[in-house]
Amino acid sequence: MKMPALGPETSLRISRQGGLVAAPALARPRQIEFADCDPAQRRGLCSVVERCLPIASKDVGRGDQRFFKVELHYRREDSDAEMILQIAEERAPQELLRLWQDGAIPDPPG
Amino acid sequence: MPIRSFIPPYILDRMIDRGSPYLRSCARETLDHVQSLQPNPGPPRPTAIAELGELRTPGHPQRRIHDAEQRMQLPGTLRRREGQSASGDPAVDEAYDALGATYTFFWQVFQRDSIDDLGMPLIGTVHYGQGYENAFWNGEQMVFGDGDGELFQRFTRSLDVVAHELAHGLIESEVALVYYNQPGALNESVSDVFGVLTKQYALGQTAAEADWLVGAELLTDKVQGVALRSMANPGTAYDDPLLGRDPQPAHMCDFIETREDNGGVHLNSGIPNRAFHLAAIALGGYAWEQAGRIWYATICDPQLPNDADFATFAGVTLQQATRLFGRGSSEAEAVQQAWLQVGVSPR
Numbered sequence: 366m367k368m369p370a371l372g373p374e375t376s377l378r379i380s381r382q383g384g385l386v387a388a389p390a391l392a393r394p395r396q397i398e399f400a401d402c403d404p405a406q407r408r409g410l411c412s413v414v415e416r417c418l419p420i421a422s423k424d425v426g427r428g429d430q431r432f433f434k435v436e437l438h439y440r441r442e443d444s445d446a447e448m449i450l451q452i453a454e455e456r457a458p459q460e461l462l463r464l465w466q467d468g469a470i471p472d473p474p475g
Numbered sequence: 476m477p478i479r480s481f482i483p484p485y486i487l488d489r490m491i492d493r494g495s496p497y498l499r500s501c502a503r504e505t506l507d508h509v510q511s512l513q514p515n516p517g518p519p520r521p522t523a524i525a526e527l528g529e530l531r532t533p534g535h536p537q538r539r540i541h542d543a544e545q546r547m548q549l550p551g552t553l554r555r556r557e558g559q560s561a562s563g564d565p566a567v568d569e570a571y572d573a574l575g576a577t578y579t580f581f582w583q584v585f586q587r588d589s590i591d592d593l594g595m596p597l598i599g600t601v602h603y604g605q606g607y608e609n610a611f612w613n614g615e616q617m618v619f620g621d622g623d624g625e626l627f628q629r630f631t632r633s634l635d636v637v638a639h640e641l642a643h644g645l646i647e648s649e650v651a652l653v654y655y656n657q658p659g660a661l662n663e664s665v666s667d668v669f670g671v672l673t674k675q676y677a678l679g680q681t682a683a684e685a686d687w688l689v690g691a692e693l694l695t696d697k698v699q700g701v702a703l704r705s706m707a708n709p710g711t712a713y714d715d716p717l718l719g720r721d722p723q724p725a726h727m728c729d730f731i732e733t734r735e736d737n738g739g740v741h742l743n744s745g746i747p748n749r750a751f752h753l754a755a756i757a758l759g760g761y762a763w764e765q766a767g768r769i770w771y772a773t774i775c776d777p778q779l780p781n782d783a784d785f786a787t788f789a790g791v792t793l794q795q796a797t798r799l800f801g802r803g804s805s806e807a808e809a810v811q812q813a814w815l816q817v818g819v820s821p822r
Contacts, residue, residue, distance in 0.1 A: 380735070384609040385636065385690070386627070386703055387741030389719035391608070426737045427654040428612030428643040434735075455547060 368415055369448060375399040375439040377410055379465040381454070382434050383426035395465055408473030413460045414450070420458075421450035433457050433465065531594035536578035539596055540567045543603040543618075550616060551600045566601035566631045570619060573637035574599055580638070580673040581645070584763050585771050590644040597641065601631055610636055612643035625697060626717060632692040634677060636703075639670035639689065649774050650781055657784040659740035664747040667706060668770055672763045682755040682762040688712065706752045709745025725749050727785070727818030746817050747785060754813035758806060765806050769796045789814040789821035 380394040399407050417435055425432035435450040452461065463469040531537070536557065542564070543551035554567045561568045574597040581587040589595045598616035607620025610630040617640040619630040630636055643666050646652055652662040667689050675685045689712075690703035700713020700721070709723035723745030724730055730746065733739045751770060755762035772795040773779060779791045792810050800806035814821050 382736050383741075385611065385630070385639070385741075386608065387722065387736060388703075388713070389722055390717060392735070426740075428614065428647070429609065429640065430611045430613060431609055 366418055366421065366448070366450075368411065368418065369437070369439060369441060369446065371399065371407070371411060371437070371439050373400050373407075375407075375437060377414070378434075378436040378438070379461070380434050381465065382432055383429065383454075384431040385429040393465065395468060397464075397468070402470075405473050406470050409470040410464075412471060412474050413458070413464055416458045417450050417452050417461060420452055420456045422453065423451065425451045425453050430454065433461060435461070531588075533588045533594060534582055536575055536589065537594065537596040538571055538574050538578075539598045540570050540574075541598070541600040542567065543600050545602055545605045545621075547604050547607075549600055549603075549613070549618065550598060551602075554601075564601075566619065566621065566629050569629075569631035570599040570601050570617075570637065573631060573634045574617070574641065576634055576677045577638040577641045577673050580676045580763075581669075584672075584676065584767070587645075590641060591648040595644075595648075599637075601629075610640055612640045612647075614644075614647070617641060617644075622693065624695070626695060627693050628695055630693060633690045635667075635670035635674040635688075636690050636693065637670075638673035639666045642666040642669040645669070646774060650776075650779050650783075652774075653782050654737055654740060656738035656740075657743065658782050659737050660743040661747055661783060661785065661788050663740050663744035664751070665770065665774055667704065667744060667748050668751050668767070671706060672767045675761070676763055681760055682752075682766075683759065685762070687752050704745070704748070706745075706748040709749055723748075725817065746819065747788065750789070750813045750817045750819065752813075753816050754809050757809040757813065765800070766810070768799060769806065769810060772799060785819045786822040789819050793821045 376396060376398055378394060378396045380392040382392055384391065397410065399410070402410065414435060414437065431454040433452045433454065435452065437448040439446055460471045538557050539553060540555045541551035542554045543549065554564065555562045555571050578589060578597060589597065600616060600618045603618045603620050606623040608622050608627040610617070610619045617637070621629045643662070646662055646665055652658040652665070654662055670689060671685065671687060687707040688702035688705055691701060693703060694700050694713065698713060698718060699715040700718065702712045704721070704723060705712045709725040710721050712721040714720045722731070722742050724743060725745055727746060731739045731742045733742070736742060751766060755766040758765045769792055773788065773791045776791055776795060780787065783791070793807060796804065796807040796810045811821060
């Protein structure tokens with residue numbers, strides 16, 4: 366899976382899913398609009414998603430294991446598009462955890 | 476990597492928004508630990524399992540309880556092995572006892588020798604993570620968190636929860652129901668069924684006497700609720716400012732179409748859960764003797780596809796009820812009526 370080009374109309378949603386307890390509040394979804402971010406923040410968000418690309422899997426959650434769902438909604442060639450990544454909890458990078466938990470955006474690379 | 480900036484979430488998280496400082500710090504500590512994630516060594520090595528398997532003793536479990544010491548590496552330090560006396564650590568001893576009770580249930584009721592019916596060792600890890608509010612089966616072992624102490628207590632407190640996780644392993648070794656959409660909800664439901672049956676068997680309860688709750692021992696007094704799930708009345712287990720409201724449907728007319736939670740595997744399981752409860756109540760007596768026997772035969776039936784939907788699964792329960800108890804038997808009739816009552820027509 367490759368990183369798409371993301372414009373200012375992009376929306377990023379992160380939630381934690383799965384687990385024995387299906388209580389709605391435990392998903393703690395967090396949605397971030399690129400339109401609300403400056404260019405450095407957007408690059409920081411993209412770096413988090415890029416770190417998730419190689420560890421994303423469709424086969425997550427079995428047997429009550431928890432996982433993170435990263436959803437990108439963006440525009441591609443004048444139409445709506447989306448990319449969904451699922452990351453096993455034990456493989457989730459620290460930057461993703463902090464972004465989900467606190468809305469903390471890491472410094473962009475470079 | 477330094478944290479550069481913070482932005483407010485678009486969707487406010489109730490737990491973060493209203494949770495106590497301690498609750499937040501538990502989540503934070505878990506994250507801090509994950510920060511130091513080294514490659515997870517994963518479950519016990521297959522060779523280690525094979526070595527333990529050589530000790531196979533049908534009718535007697537082979538338990539190994541490990542301690543993750545609040546870290547997230549498996550299996551952790553071995554604390555108690557089969558035959559050793561109590562460790563004094565409640566989580567270790569609860570896991571040991573609950574896995575033993577689950578083994579006893581499957582052996583005495585179904586003559587099944589452990590998860591794979593080949594005497595597979597029962598490996599559990601307790602004290603996983605910090606304030607970790609979950610329990611799971613990772614394909615080779617069971618893992619239990621301590622809970623945050625504010626909403627959830629340690630997950631080994633509930634026999635039905637420990638049995639639920641072991642049942643996931645059993646299902647994987649039999650029909651291996653796909654963990655998505657309706658087959659995934661069946662996977663969850665069957666785990667709930669054998670979880671509560673294990674508890675009812677241990678307590679000697681009839682279907683009428685049982686509470687049909689999953690995880691009744693896990694919620695703290697601060698939570699407005701009685702359990703994680705109710706098989707008798709899905710959707711009524713809790714309604715709490717922090718946790719939200721129990722989202723389980725009880726009938727197909729309320730079936731939840733969603734891409735969340737692997738297609739709602741922990742949500743729509745309320746429907747087959749209630750079907751089992753209705754069948755067990757209609758038949759009376761001990762639920763494991765008739766309804767439980769039918770459900771067990773169903774998941775062991777090679778005709779049951781791993782992508783079965785509710786209707787297909789219901790059809791196989793009906794076939795098994797007929798095979799075990801006869802065509803037109805009260806058992807077959809009760810099973811059929813139970814499925815129809817939740818809006819599922821057996822196929």
